[in-house]
Amino acid sequence: MAQALEAFSSFILEEEHEKCQAILDNHTGESVGELQGGSDQHSIYRVIIPDDDNDANGNDAAVVLLKEFHSSRQGKRYLNVLTIERLKQYMLGMCERRTKDRGGRKYTQLGNFMFILQFGGPTDGQVRHIDNMVPNLQICLYMSSECPSTIVYAMDGPPITNGKLLVEHWEKNENRAVPELVKCILENRGDTALKSKWYTKFFAFWDSIDSNLNCFGKLYQPVSLQLSLEADPGTTLLAGGNEIHAGPPTVGPRMFAFAIGIPEEETNDNEDNDGEVQYSPVLLHIDFCCILFSILEHEYSARGEEQVREAKHFLLSVLLALVKDYPMKGYTRQIDEDRSELRNWLGKLVAALEDQGKVGRLVQEAVESDSILYSPDVKKRRSKKNKGRNAQ
Numbered sequence: 088m089a090q091a092l093e094a095f096s097s098f099i100l101e102e103e104h105e106k107c108q109a110i111l112d113n114h115t116g117e118s119v120g121e122l123q124g125g126s127d128q129h130s131i132y133r134v135i136i137p138d139d140d141n142d143a144n145g146n147d148a149a150v151v152l153l154k155e156f157h158s159s160r161q162g163k164r165y166l167n168v169l170t171i172e173r174l175k176q177y178m179l180g181m182c183e184r185r186t187k188d189r190g191g192r193k194y195t196q197l198g199n200f201m202f203i204l205q206f207g208g209p210t211d212g213q214v215r216h217i218d219n220m221v222p223n224l225q226i227c228l229y230m231s232s233e234c235p236s237t238i239v240y241a242m243d244g245p246p247i248t249n250g251k252l253l254v255e256h257w258e259k260n261e262n263r264a265v266p267e268l269v270k271c272i273l274e275n276r277g278d279t280a281l282k283s284k285w286y287t288k289f290f291a292f293w294d295s296i297d298s299n300l301n302c303f304g305k306l307y308q309p310v311s312l313q314l315s316l317e318a319d320p321g322t323t324l325l326a327g328g329n330e331i332h333a334g335p336p337t338v339g340p341r342m343f344a345f346a347i348g349i350p351e352e353e354t355n356d357n358e359d360n361d362g363e364v365q366y367s368p369v370l371l372h373i374d375f376c377c378i379l380f381s382i383l384e385h386e387y388s389a390r391g392e393e394q395v396r397e398a399k400h401f402l403l404s405v406l407l408a409l410v411k412d413y414p415m416k417g418y419t420r421q422i423d424e425d426r427s428e429l430r431n432w433l434g435k436l437v438a439a440l441e442d443q444g445k446v447g448r449l450v451q452e453a454v455e456s457d458s459i460l461y462s463p464d465v466k467k468r469r470s471k472k473n474k475g476r477n478a479q
Contacts, residue, residue, distance in 0.1 A: 088177050089321025091169040092344075096204075096230040096320070098156050100340035104206050107152060114148035123417055124213035124334045125205060131334065134202040136171060136344070149202055174344060175200070178226050181323040182348045185224075194224055194348035199363070202230075204342035212336035214413050215240055215310070217303050219364040221328035224348035229318040231342045235335040236318045239326060243311035247304030249297040250277030256307060257405070268387050268398040272296075272379060286381040289462035290374060292364065302329045306368040368409045369418055373429070373460075376402045380460045399454045407436075407446065414440055425463045432459050 099107045111119050111132050118135040125131040136149045153169070156162035162169075175197055182194035215238070218225065227237050244260065247253050250273030257263040273296065282291035293299035315335055318324070325348075326332060366374075379402060383395050410418075414437050422430040432453060439445035453459045458466050 088168060088173065089319070091165040092228070092230040093232055093320035094161055094165060095153075095156050095169055096342040097232075098159060098162060099152060099204065100206060100231060100342055103155065103159070104340075106155065108206055110151050110155070111148055114151075118147040118149065122203065122213075122334070123421060124210060126210050129205055129207045129210050131203065131205045131210070133345075134204070136174075136200040136202060138171075138200070152202075174228075175346075178228055178323065178344065178346055179348070181228070181325065182224060182226065185325050192222070192350040192352065195351040196349040197226075197346040198223070198349055200346045201344070202342065203345050204340070205337065206340050208337040208339045208341075210337050211415075212238070213334040214367040214369070214415055214417075215306075215331050215333045216365055216367040217306060217329050217331055219302050219329065219366075220347050221302060222350055223328045224350075225324075225326040225328065225330065225332075226346045226348050227324040227326075228344040228346075229322045229324070230320055230344060231340060232320060233317045234320070234322075234341055234343060235337055236316050236322075236324055237326075238313050238315040238333045238335050239324075240310050240331040240333075241312040241314075242305050242308040242331060244308055247307050248301045249304070250274060250300065253300060253304060253307060260309075263401070263405075266394070266398045266401045268383060268390060268394050269379065269401055271387070272382055276382065281378065284382075284385070285468070286385050286462075286465050287378055289464045290378055293374075293378075296375075296378065303366045303371050305329070305331055306366060306371050367413075367418075369406070369413065369415075370421060372402075372406050372409055373422075373433070376406060376460050377429075377462055381462065381465055396454060400450070403450050403453060407450065410437060411440060428459055 111134065114134075120133045122131040122133050134149050134152070135147065137147050149171075153171075156169070157166050178197060179194060186193050229236065244256070245252075247256050254265050254270055254273050257265050277297035277300075278295050280291075280295055281287040281293050328347075380399060383398055387398075388395060416434065416437055418437065419430045419434045422433065432449065436446065436449050439449060457469060461469075
């Protein structure tokens, strides 16, 4: 299998790269998409793999690539070795070895099954992030020779899993004076369902602040160690469902298979925890700001304008520190069109980091704005109210 994986990746990335690139481009938007971490010159492709060989109707890019490979001179010898079903068996077999070595859950099903590849380089790699897939397991099966592995991070200190621990982290580890209103929200409203209020229901997928921090809170912590290596074909990386990781910087082509391993005893609901909800530190804190800005306005305005402004300035100071830690224009590509004002503001902030005056003006603009750091739901209702007043 390892030899077949190497031959297949070599066929795609080197021997027939122009033909294979055209196949992917022709299927973009169907079974092919792009991942963050690439560049304008070198994209990172995600190629969805059908559930099994019987589902392979010939229209999926992954199936077309396999057929092209199997019809080639070197690919014919792997016709019965490299199939979708055997690839799944190999990856589940690696999960089985992990279970035997460490005990624990048995993984019997794969989800979010795909090839990930890039034809060239260099690329800067991805910003560190978490994919929400608990209790599922992340599986990376490397295919190309001397393939840079996914970078896995260990974080400094105990994990941040709720609002109270986040306040403690800011106060003890970053020596930040947390404003009273921010403390009050995180210590008293952390377990409140966000869908219960119209001004926070846009973020109902968080469930609650505490629930989301339980998965993603580690992103607020500093890195203590990062691990990566050059992997041979057939090497498999298995990581927990909410480990912090990132695609590595590259100088050449790279290819691997990715999937999530789903435990035998879990319900089908956990197939939804497939890693499609993903956060980096900056994007996590932007949504965090949007939630708290709305709560401050609708629940704490009676405390006084000055206290609300102090809380907003604090939240934006945290955002500024996170952006400076990993400045990247690519953040704006991950913000949807319905939040275009936020996207444009963040792009200006990233571009202005070397100019303290511009940064100060942009921070002040966001503090005073009633739309930049608010959800589309809040903006729509505010717009309707303003139209009603104008009509009167």
